[in-house]
Amino acid sequence: MKPPFLKAYPLLEQIEDSGFEAYFVGGSVRDFLLNREISDVDIATSATPSEIKGIFPKTVDVGIAHGTVMVLYQGETYEVTTFRSESEYQDFRRPNEVTFIRSLEEDLRRRDFTMNAIAMNKKGEIIDPFDGQAAIKNKVIQTVGLADERFHEDALRMMRALRFASQLAFTIEPKTLLALKENGKLLEKISVERITIEFEKLLLGVDSRRAMKLLLETGLFQYLPGFEKKEEGLTTFLSYNMGSSFSIEEHWVLLLHLFGVLPQETEAFLRKWKLPLQKIRRVKNGVYWFHQRLARDLSIYDLYTAQRELAMSTEKLYHVLMKQDDNRSIESLEEKFRSMPIKNRSELAVTGRDLMDWYEKNGGPWIEERLLSIEKAVLKGEVFNRKDEIKEWLFICNRP
Incomplete structure (x- = not known):
């Protein structure tokens, strides 16, 4: 028996010692049979939620109306659910009524797929009334x-x-x-x-x-959401080999491009999917730079602005779209990034305060404009990233 089950073994023992049945069920058993990594271990039992709460001192009512209690045990959390049967579903999502029962087989009968309707007892013996093991084998x-x-x-x-x-x-x-x-x-x-x-x-x-x-x-x-008339884009998507090495944001960027969604339309499209705002921002940035890359090669200032991770992601997606397997451009971008005199503004030798002192002026939008011009000059090699040389360069160029 694998470690995740061994850690949860004492829970089954305690439930059985209290006079009830208890089994490992669901995805953890399926993944065990598939020799896949096991994440969450779920437990099904003939004990009711109130009986489970009487057995374990630390519990949380995460879904008690549907028979689920979370048990906190030795730093881990386990969802323990009472055997149940369900009445008709009112909205294609939730049953009108849940009835707690004492039969494991009837509990397994309500599950979605045969490969998920398998249980395992504390001895490692498999209970498989619906031939889930055959489905897994086949x-x-x-x-x-x-x-x-x-x-x-x-x-x-x-x-x-x-x-x-x-x-x-x-x-x-x-x-x-x-x-x-x-x-x-x-x-x-x-x-x-x-x-x-x-x-x-x-x-x-x-x-x-x-x-x-x-x-x-x-x-x-x-x-x-938003896929109603996107059959052509989805069909084209199938011709690209994304692979598991690409992030979910990179998948969204390519899909949106193939759907013809413009950068300014990205947020509205993704909001239909109720994605978190941070993810939407990451995808928007990815879409923006992908469109830039389609128009031209990325310059050293583009690399500086996009930063390494986003620039490399953009280049990878570009190769997928062009169906190229050429690592030379990736290596070239890596070399550009390594050779850049500054990687971000914090490495710039001057600050806004230096500019205000030199020009004897108060702060304002002009500072951002000046810092941008300095960044570009440093990146292009027009001036070394040293405070005195930057000051000299600014005044020689007669910048007010």
Whole structure:
């Protein structure tokens, strides 16, 4: 048994010692069977939330209405959820009613895909009533029971299917695939934030191209924010090999370019996806410099302004777009950056205070203008980055 399970082992013991059943469930068991890295370990139990709170001294009610209690144990947090069954779903997201039950199999029956409907006890024995291990062995994504029912219960499961196809390089079982094609409109009932999480994970998966093809094939792309008429751009995107080495911001930059979204339109487009403002700013900067690179080679001042990380990112994306595999331009930019006499303004030998003293003037916009001219001169090699030489250069050039 792997370390994440061993650390959580005492929780299962304590729950069982109190007279209840307890199992590891969900993604952690799936990833264990796939020999993938295990992140969060979730536990399912026959104990009710109040019974779990009576067993463990430190708990947090993170989703107690749906049977989930977070247990704090030896510096780690574990979500412990009571076996439950669910009534009809009122909004394709949440059940009208949750009923706590004592049956593990009935609890597993309500889950999305067979590969996620597997449990493991403290001895490492697998409980697999819906043949999830066979699905994992065959690399197939298949719903537990009828796909139409699962997707009507929670329409986000459709995006999760594509996300898993990307992350695990699995195919989608034919009936599940047909249900994806027939139920796409249900995504309109799902919050943008939840869709965004799944879509960005999809983009970063090891087989994202497979998932993007499925996004087009099923027609689900039509229900993503701003993607309604972007089939051509998405199809073109498939011809580029981004790979997992590219950041999510870099994926957005290329997508926006292929969609024909202009730099000044970037923020409005990304706000539809409810992205955090900091991420929107990073993508906007990426889009701006990508358009600059499409127009010309980046100069030493461009490199100074964009800074190393953004300039290198821009150059990488340019090579992807041009379908070039030429590292010489990347190496050239690296050499330019290393040879720059200053990398940022903090390294400039003069400050705004120096300028005010030399010209005997109060502060104002003129200081920023003068500092910019000094930066450019230093970067071009017109003057050395030394205070006395900069002062002489300023006055010789008769700068007021």
